[in-house]
Amino acid sequence: MTNILLNKTVGIVAGVAAIGMLASAPAMAKVEGDTITLGSAISFTGKYSTNGIHASNGYNLAVRMINAAGGVKVGGKSYKLAVKYYDDESTPARGAQLAERLIKQDGIKFMLGPYSSGLTKAIAPVTEKFKIPMVEAEGASRSLFTQGYKYIFAVLSTSEQYLASSIALAAEIAKKNGKKPGDVKVAMAFENDPFSLDVRAGVVDDIKKHGMKIVIDDKLPRDLSDMSSTLTKVRAVKPDLLVISGHSKGAATAARQIKEMKIKVPLIAMTHCEAAKVISKFGDSTNGFLCPTQWSETMSYKDNLFGTAGEFDAKVKSTYEGYRNVPYQLAQAAAAVMVWKDALERANSFDIAKVRQALSDTDMKTFYGNIKFSAAGNNIAKPMALRQIQKGKLNVVFPARWATNEVDWPRK
Amino acid sequence: MDNISLLTMAPVLNVQLLVDGLLIGAIFALVAYGLALVWGVTNVKNLAQGDFVMMGGYIAYAMTLAGIHPFLALPVAIVLMFAFGWLIYKTVIYRVVDKDLFTSLLATFGIAIVVQQLLNLIFGPEVKIAESGFGIGEYLDGGLTVSNIKVIAFFLALALALVVVLFMKKSRMGQAIRATSQNARAARIMGIDTDKVYAITFALNAAICGAAGVLISMIWVIQPYFGTSYSIRAFVIVTAAGLGNLPGVIMAGLGLGALEQFGSFILGAEFQQAIVVGLLLVILVIRQIQQSRHRQVVK
Numbered sequence: 001m002t003n004i005l006l007n008k009t010v011g012i013v014a015g016v017a018a019i020g021m022l023a024s025a026p027a028m029a030k031v032e033g034d035t036i037t038l039g040s041a042i043s044f045t046g047k048y049s050t051n052g053i054h055a056s057n058g059y060n061l062a063v064r065m066i067n068a069a070g071g072v073k074v075g076g077k078s079y080k081l082a083v084k085y086y087d088d089e090s091t092p093a094r095g096a097q098l099a100e101r102l103i104k105q106d107g108i109k110f111m112l113g114p115y116s117s118g119l120t121k122a123i124a125p126v127t128e129k130f131k132i133p134m135v136e137a138e139g140a141s142r143s144l145f146t147q148g149y150k151y152i153f154a155v156l157s158t159s160e161q162y163l164a165s166s167i168a169l170a171a172e173i174a175k176k177n178g179k180k181p182g183d184v185k186v187a188m189a190f191e192n193d194p195f196s197l198d199v200r201a202g203v204v205d206d207i208k209k210h211g212m213k214i215v216i217d218d219k220l221p222r223d224l225s226d227m228s229s230t231l232t233k234v235r236a237v238k239p240d241l242l243v244i245s246g247h248s249k250g251a252a253t254a255a256r257q258i259k260e261m262k263i264k265v266p267l268i269a270m271t272h273c274e275a276a277k278v279i280s281k282f283g284d285s286t287n288g289f290l291c292p293t294q295w296s297e298t299m300s301y302k303d304n305l306f307g308t309a310g311e312f313d314a315k316v317k318s319t320y321e322g323y324r325n326v327p328y329q330l331a332q333a334a335a336a337v338m339v340w341k342d343a344l345e346r347a348n349s350f351d352i353a354k355v356r357q358a359l360s361d362t363d364m365k366t367f368y369g370n371i372k373f374s375a376a377g378n379n380i381a382k383p384m385a386l387r388q389i390q391k392g393k394l395n396v397v398f399p400a401r402w403a404t405n406e407v408d409w410p411r412k
Numbered sequence: 413m414d415n416i417s418l419l420t421m422a423p424v425l426n427v428q429l430l431v432d433g434l435l436i437g438a439i440f441a442l443v444a445y446g447l448a449l450v451w452g453v454t455n456v457k458n459l460a461q462g463d464f465v466m467m468g469g470y471i472a473y474a475m476t477l478a479g480i481h482p483f484l485a486l487p488v489a490i491v492l493m494f495a496f497g498w499l500i501y502k503t504v505i506y507r508v509v510d511k512d513l514f515t516s517l518l519a520t521f522g523i524a525i526v527v528q529q530l531l532n533l534i535f536g537p538e539v540k541i542a543e544s545g546f547g548i549g550e551y552l553d554g555g556l557t558v559s560n561i562k563v564i565a566f567f568l569a570l571a572l573a574l575v576v577v578l579f580m581k582k583s584r585m586g587q588a589i590r591a592t593s594q595n596a597r598a599a600r601i602m603g604i605d606t607d608k609v610y611a612i613t614f615a616l617n618a619a620i621c622g623a624a625g626v627l628i629s630m631i632w633v634i635q636p637y638f639g640t641s642y643s644i645r646a647f648v649i650v651t652a653a654g655l656g657n658l659p660g661v662i663m664a665g666l667g668l669g670a671l672e673q674f675g676s677f678i679l680g681a682e683f684q685q686a687i688v689v690g691l692l693l694v695i696l697v698i699r700q701i702q703q704s705r706h707r708q709v710v711k
Contacts, residue, residue, distance in 0.1 A: 047537035192682055219682035223641050225539075225632040226684070228432050229677040236418050236425055249539040252633050256541060260548055260559040281541060 030109035031350055036072060036079045038063075038340060039108030041098035041123065043115045046090025051329050052115040055138050057320055058333025059083050059112055065305055065315075072341045074348055081337065088114055092122030099126040108132070109352060110344075112336055115329070117141035117159070117195055120152075127151050133356045135343075137336035138329060142198050145376035152377045153359050155335045155368065159195055160202025161384045162292045163243050166269035167206035169290070169386060169398045170241045173267070173409050187216035187239035187265070189230050189254070191246035196220075199245040199271060215239050220246045227253055231261050244270035251276035259285035266410030269386070274327070279392055288411020289389045290397070294328040295368050296385060298395075299402050303366045305338060312367045335368035415678045424555035429673040435562040436631065437669020438569040439624050441662045443642055444649035445573055446620035452655040453593040453613040454509050456516040460524035462642030464618050467527060468493055468625020469634035470535055472542040482542035482630055486568075489622035497618025501611045509610055524639065531636035539638075542629040565627040570662075572623055576616070577658060589613055641685060648692045651699065 030037055040059065043052030063081045071078040084106060088095035095114050102108040103126070111127055113120050113136020120139025124147070127134040133151045140159040144152065171181035186207055190200040207214060215237045218230045224246055231254075234242055242265045244254045251270050255278040258268070273279070273291035297313035306312040312334070316326045323330075339362055344350075347358035363372045369382035386398040388407055395405035419425055447461050458464075471492060472485035500523060508516040546560040580586035591599040592609045600606050628634060628642075649668055653660030668688065676684035 047532060050536060050538070189681065218676075218680045221682055221685050223635070223638050223685070224681075225628075225635075225638055225641075226436070226672075227681055229429060229673050229684070230681045232425055232428050232432075232677060233415065233418070235428075236422050249633060249635060252539045252541060256633065261557045262548065262550065262554070275538065281543065 030107055031079065034071075034077070034079050035082050036074075036110065036344065036350075037082045037084050037106075037108060038110050038112050038337070039084045039099075039102035039106060040112035041086045041088040041095045041102065041114050041119070043090040043119065044085075044087040046088075048090040048115045048119070051138070051327070052088075052090070054327050054329040055115045055333040056083075056085060057316075058137070058330040058335075059337055061316065061319055061330075062305075062334035062337035064319075066337065066341050069305060072344050074344055074350065081341070083112065084108060088119060090116075090119070092118050095119040096122045096126050099123040100130075103127070103130045103132050109350070110340060110355070111135070112333075112340075113137055113139055113154075117144065120144055124149055124152050131352065133352065133359055135336045135339045135359065137332040140198075141194055142201075142378075143194065145374070145378045149377060151356065153339065153362070153373050154378050155339060155371050155382075156294050156332045156379060157382055157384045158378050159198035160205070162199045162202065162271055163245060163269050164202040164206045165292065165384055165386050165398055166241065166243060166267070166290050167203060167210060167212070169407065170212070170267055171210045173407070174240070182211040182213075184210070184212040184241060185215045185237070185239040186212050187234050187237065187242045188214060189216070189218045189220055189227060189242075189244045189246070189250075191222065191224060191250055192219040193222060193247075195247070196245040196250075196271075203243055220250060224249055224253055226257075228257050228261065231257050231263050234263055234265060235261065239265055241265070241267040241269065244268070245272075248272040248276035251278055252281070255282045255286055255289070264412070268411065273389065274325070274394070279389055279394075283392070286389050287391065288408050290386045290407075291389065291394060292384050293387050293394075293396075294382075294384065295331045296328075296387060296394075296396050296402070297326060298404050299369070299385065301365065301367050301369050303338070303364075306334070306367045309367045331368050335366045335371065338366050339364070339371060419677070422555075424552055425677075427552065428556050429677055430670055431556065431558055432562075433670030433673035434666050435558070435566045435669070436672075437666035438566045438662075439627050439631075439665075440642075440645050440649060440668055441665020442569045442573055442624045443621060444646040444653070444665055445576065445658065445661050446617035446624075447646040448650045448653075448655050448661060449576075449589075449620075450614055450617045451650065453589055454505070454610045456505060456509060456520065456614075457513070457647075458614075458617065459517060459520040459643055460527060460639075461617075461621060461646050462639030462644070463524045463527040463531075464493060464497070464621035464639075465625040465628060465642045466531060466634055466636065466639040467496070468622030469542070469629035470531055470540070470625070471622065472626040472629040473535070473540045473634065476542045482544060482626065485542070485626045486623055489626045490619045493622025494615045494619040496622075497615035498611055500618070501614040505614055506607065506610065524643070528636050528639065535636065537636060539633040539635045540629070541633050542626075544630040559631075561630045565631055569624070569627065572620065573658070573662065576620065585609075585612060641688075644685075644692070645688055648688055648695065651692065652695045 067080045071080045086098040111134035115138045117139040135153045137155050142158045142160050170184050174181050174184050190196040251272040259282050269290035278286045297309045299309045302308040313326045317323050343358040347354040372381035374380045385396050385402050387394040388397045396402050397407040450458050468489040471489040472482040475485045476482050508519045544561040548559045550557050588604045588609050592606050596606050649664040653664040672684050675687040
């Protein structure tokens, strides 16, 4: 009996010692031999897993392309890129833990972001604490850039820009029809969560700028599965523009009930049309919906690595199976890796202060769009675009510079 | 208050809200009836009620993936969920039937979490729908639109409730269930296998939830974590109507559906669920005050 107990104790002690040794083993340095290792905690499981995997595919593709094209040149030497991943299980607390582990244990000095604003918000304080720069591609919340963070750089447009362009479009259409933008009536339905409220803030700013009237301002509950009362109101007050943001559940619910209640509004804009697959689910009734996008393969951006946006699109489809449409989440992740290559080469050093400075001086053109960071770290060189569902296809209609098609107005 | 004047200026809006509310309310009532059944017979307050509803919805969704019309999922969901309910009873619930309130609450809460996570693992976190493709009816010069599936679901929910009532009144098992709910000990003395009665009751409830879930998937949207709101609604209805009061459950269900619609129209959509929870609070206070001494039984 005592023997067994003793054995057990010894076993436990040995186990603890082994773990301890693992932990104190020489940390994998950020640059080892000819490899620069970037680190990322990303969602391979849990509720963000779909987009987490898109993002990691984007990171991996860019790494592969950069390595094939000769790698990153620092101090006259070519380095290969690699990414060390941990699965954050879509939980912020775990993400923060893993970021700390990447930095402290694995010695990562250059971070890539996680997926979603929530996870980025959890990780940013950690990278900030250790003064480790992070280029992130998937956290759009504008609250990330109001904290005075110095080490976060985001390649994507922030959330308040998502639907603001629909207001500009409505104003333009009003003028074209000889009306004043001030006569435009806007109905708003936004989920009561940080992302959608950011989107709403941007919309409200632009509504004020144009002097438009807000006729409905509903906040949708988190577990939203019915918005028929909001739509009944829409039918009664007949707005010129209906703006909806509530992740994919909002888009799916709205699309279903707009169809069922035969809601006729000349312009309808909503986020997450693609994630909710509204076209395949609700068919013709979704024609005319405006959907914001960070990026579209039809845009005329290009760079030396991937070529044009269209070529990037083709590259993804030939590399990974199962992509009929390439999500922008994947494209912007690839762009984040390109930012790292560019900044490291310009810094021409692995000194963190120099690299951070190089990051903040970034001014580059990529297939994903132009990238230039504000002092707060968000990308100010790339606008959001609006795509409209036209005969079951998403075509860029706004801003005019990227438009491939005229906007259908009024819808249907 | 602009919204109230809208309602008075355009009376047809009231009709739309009322119809939407009543049609969905029937499904709430169905779920609540299942809850009352289990509550009354086994004294287990099933916090996983709404998650069983979601499971039914996902059965319908899975069948649409296989190219089968979601409507045909109704019998499939009933059978599968009955089996699932039986299994859950035999593995978990029978251990907590005669334990105190918190044990059964914890157990069913645990089941709810497991179900949510499993659904999330299998189907992912995005909302899903099952399209019935049954068309949309337009009435009152386009002032009132109702998708036909809602009407069908309404009558189906009522028919299902009727079937369950007949089963309880007429069948041997139904009588045994009622006997057990009145006095389990006496029923046991009379030779009723109460353990079997409990198992059947729990399985029957899961089947009812499954059917409700199929209807929900064709009307609203389903998502692994949306079950909780149905659990809360069911609790509100049962606490308002009482355990043994089927007409009360139906009326409370319909009323809750309509109240949600009007409430969210007038106060804004953000209050749709706040209304439900607020109502639960009010009912609990009133119940506490007029707490009656008479025993409640399933009829």
